[in-house]
Amino acid sequence: MNKTIQSYLDKSASAAPLAVFRIGFGLMMLYSIIRFAAHGWINSLYITPQFHFSYYGFDWVKPLGSFTYLLFTICGIAAFFIAIGFKYRLSIILFFLSFTYIELMDKTTYLNHYYFISLLSFLMIFLPANRHFSIDHPKATDHTLKTPIIPQWSIDSIKLLLSIVYFYAGLAKINSDWLLKAMPLKIWLPSKYDLPFLGNLMQQEWVHYAFSWTGMLYDLLIPFLLLYKKTRLWAFIAVVIFHVLTRVLFPIGMFPFIMIVSALVFFDSSLHEKIIAYLRRFLSPLSTLLGPLSRKRTNNKPFVITYQKVIIPVLVIFFTIQLVLPWRYLAYPGELFWTEEGYRFSWRVMLMEKMGNTQFKIVDGSGQSFYVQNDDFLTSFQEKQMSFQPDFILEYAHFLGDHYSSQGYKDVKVYVDCYAALNGRTSRRLVDPKANLYQIKDSFQHKDWLLPLEDEIKGL
Amino acid sequence: MKIKQLALALFSIILITACTESNDDSTSGSSDNFDRKALLENAADNIIIPALQDLNSDLTALKASKETFITTPNQTNLDNLRTDWLAAYKTWQYVEMFNIGKAEEILYGFQMNIYPTNTTDIQNNIASGSYDLTSPNNNDAVGFPALDYLLYGLGNDDSAIIDFYTTDSNALGYKNYLSDVIDQMDNLTTTVLTDWTSSYRDIFVSSTANTASSSVNMLVNDFIFYYEKGLRANKVGIPAGVFSTTPLADKVEGLYSKVYSKELALTALQAVQDFFNGKAYNNSTIGISYASYVTLLRDNSGSSDLTASINSQIEAARTELDQLDNNLYNQVNNNNVAMLMTYDELQRVTVLLKVDMLQTLNISVDYVDADGD
Structure with missing residues (x-):
């Protein structure tokens, strides 16, 4: 056993796949940051709102006023440095920290793919992604054109993370709403009536079911089909079709492209060496600038990672957490989609069409009461997200309680009138209207102030 | 060889996507x-x-x-x-x-x-x-x-x-x-x-089209916005003190003429219901409306009849509103409880429109357009 592990850890591979991955990752992150800024989202999501929803334990992470732009700039520059392989270790650490900080500033914007980027950049801190075709390793010791080699596990760890994302997303789709009712696709797809070619198809009920089942099977199987050499090319074509289709149908930004480029890592190094050869030719007009972009030649002895003794245990812990965390919902009673206890950070993607309408009633010691106009404190996007997510509702209730207490109201109580609708079910109360939320502390305990869905969604 | 195949596949798909995305608001023929x-x-x-x-x-x-x-x-x-x-x-x-x-x-x-x-x-x-x-x-x-x-x-x-x-x-x-x-x-x-x-x-x-700036979407957004602010809040909620510690009777519509405030609110509620149901302004012809759209989509998805729920909840709100004093200023000052009950019924219409109807129509709402996943 130990021998098997040791021999696996000693296995080496061409550095080209990881180099191509690094370049793709860096460029796409750079583009994502530029796109984010160009849409004006830095201002509308982080500067304009007067209140920000924090993750439990991270309420010290807040937007930095106009320095928030600086944060995004650092993140973008770090992404560019990653792409060109300049001060890689420092750049990837900076990227991981700045990107994660951005995501922690307000959980209103939580997206699984942002979480994925944080994880991926954390993982990349420990990988020798700059060994090949980078500014960091300019001086070739000899002039043959052979690619340096790196440990096999460093490439495999990326494949493993991608596989976890897909496979867990597939597991999450094994539920009765998704498979037996074709929800929420049955709500979403018909509204795409305005797409040429596809619009008509999207109205057909069998299409909703076909998409649901195909989506589930795709997510579960694609890691294996990409790993297996004979099916790899077809699997990759499926990846492209699947993600392009999701891009056409849903407003999911850069995620499809990130997944398509990432999936290239499953291919043999020969493909990546061709890509690098192509890039080298493409960049040759800039050779005076980028002359150093070259090939460190360490052909015969495997590249030794300095802190491998530390890195391997760190990665083992990292992946163990990844494998366990999505199951934490099992520790909570009640319907996961309704209470959302353990919903995030679990690759539950596109599973719910959920909306809510939530009014907060402030009652003071003398019995006087009034409802809060949410748009006095929240942007419409925040209000939308808050209206159906219990942890948002609780955090906002505390904010309101503190706000009105500081305004001189005595003995403030905060009650909630909250209706939500899930996957086409008629709206019903989500929160017990008799619960004074200002008295309830946020925690990882079960939220017993929620009312039940009174319907069971079977499955994982 | 492999690379060429791959490149070809990629290229054709990207081409299809590009064409698809560029036309997204020019279609007038509906496909459902x-x-x-x-x-x-x-x-x-x-x-x-x-x-x-x-x-x-x-x-x-x-x-x-x-x-x-x-x-x-x-x-x-x-x-x-x-x-x-x-x-x-x-x-x-x-x-x-x-x-x-x-x-x-x-x-x-x-x-x-x-x-x-x-x-x-x-x-x-x-x-x-x-x-x-x-x-x-x-x-x-x-x-x-x-x-x-x-x-x-x-x-x-x-x-x-x-x-x-x-x-x-x-x-x-x-x-x-x-x-x-x-x-x-x-x-x-x-x-x-x-x-x-x-x-x-x-x-x-x-x-x-189904875009944030298309008429189908803007019209329903405006309609709901009006219902929530212009009708529910301005005409009833704010004077009743729903959003303040004390009632604010002098915020009623038609404060100086006094006796028309209820009539104006009832008219507005009728206008809202008529629009939802597609009833013509000048006669009682019923045309295609958001109500028929909701009915169609709901029938398709086999859920309960939302159109009927919305209409009966509007009726319930009207019944409450109708019982109030013609002069809502007096109503607030003399018996604000009835005013608050009217607000509660109106609020339940808001939930049906904003949550159930919008979910059914799956319309792009004019929130900040951030990415989803």
Whole structure:
């Protein structure tokens, strides 16, 4: 056993796949940051709102006023440095920290793919992604054109993370709403009536079911089909079709492209060496600038990672957490989609069409009461997200309680009138209207102030 | 070899995507069996334009009776002026929710019905004699609420009010202001109506895509926004003190005429229900509407009948509202509990519209457009 592990850890591979991955990752992150800024989202999501929803334990992470732009700039520059392989270790650490900080500033914007980027950049801190075709390793010791080699596990760890994302997303789709009712696709797809070619198809009920089942099977199987050499090319074509289709149908930004480029890592190094050869030719007009972009030649002895003794245990812990965390919902009673206890950070993607309408009633010691106009404190996007997510509702209730207490109201109580609708079910109360939320502390305990869905969604 | 295949596959798919994405708002032929263009045509031709035309003719009548009144300010002419004001104000309840196109562009609603009106601003405008009625600062000094004050609120009784237009040292100023406010309302309405009848109608009815800026989506967004703010909050919730520690009776619509506040709210509720159901403004024809859209989608997905729920909840709200005093100002001061109960029923309509209906229609709402996943 130990021998098997040791021999696996000693296995080496061409550095080209990881180099191509690094370049793709860096460029796409750079583009994502530029796109984010160009849409004006830095201002509308982080500067304009007067209140920000924090993750439990991270309420010290807040937007930095106009320095928030600086944060995004650092993140973008770090992404560019990653792409060109300049001060890689420092750049990837900076990227991981700045990107994660951005995501922690307000959980209103939580997206699984942002979480994925944080994880991926954390993982990349420990990988020798700059060994090949980078500014960091300019001086070739000899002039043959052979690619340096790196440990096999460093490439495999990326494949493993991608596989976890897909496979867990597939597991999450094994539920009765998704498979037996074709929800929420049955709500979403018909509204795409305005797409040429596809619009008509999207109205057909069998299409909703076909998409649901195909989506589930795709997510579960694609890691294996990409790993297996004979099916790899077809699997990759499926990846492209699947993600392009999701891009056409849903407003999911850069995620499809990130997944398509990432999936290239499953291919043999020969493909990546061709890509690098192509890039080298493409960049040759800039050779005076980028002359150093070259090939460190360490052909015969495997590249030794300095802190491998530390890195391997760190990665083992990292992946163990990844494998366990999505199951934490099992520790909570009640319907996961309704209470959302353990919903995030679990690759539950596109599973719910959920909306809510939530009014907060402030009652003071003398019995006087009034409802809060949410748009006095929240942007419409925040209000939308808050209206159906219990942890948002609780955090906002505390904010309101503190706000009105500081305004001189005595003995403030905060009650909630909250209706939500899930996957086409008629709206019903989500929160017990008799619960004074200002008295309830946020925690990882079960939220017993929620009312039940009174319907069971079977499955994982 | 492999690379070429791959490149070819990639290229063709990207090409398809590119074509698909570039056309996303030019399709007018709908691909499901619901005709959104017919919905928009019904809204434009049978509801919005007829209501605007009616308002326009009401305001023409109001202008005429205003001319008569300022020529001869007496009780009879004041009564006629008030009658025409009320008629136009009730018609306005059918127009306010359509804050779209030219109406949105020129801030029509803000210049027609911001209340409570600011009597200090009105008095200052009259005293100075120079004012820009279109200025945002004057939004609360123009429109129907300003007329409410000028026709009912200047004095304690009618003869005291008439005195302002006859014997007051600045009677001319009062006459001019009354006249200017009415003329301005008439101009604005003509502008909005002309835009609808000349060009906007065709643009409006052909914008059937599911994008944040398409007519199908903007219309329902405006409708819900109006219901929630313009009707539920402004007419009932705010005066009842739902959003404040104490009731604010003087925030009712039609504060100075007193007895019309409930009637205006009932009219608005009827207008909301009629629009939802696609009922024509001038007759009882029922056309294609969001109600039929909801019914179709709900039938498709096998859920309970949302259209019926919305209508019966509106009925429930109407029943509560109907029991109130004609004068909501008195109602708030004498028995605010009934007012609050009315609000609760109205609020339940909000949930059905904002949560259930929007979820069913799956319409792109005009929230910040961030990515989803």
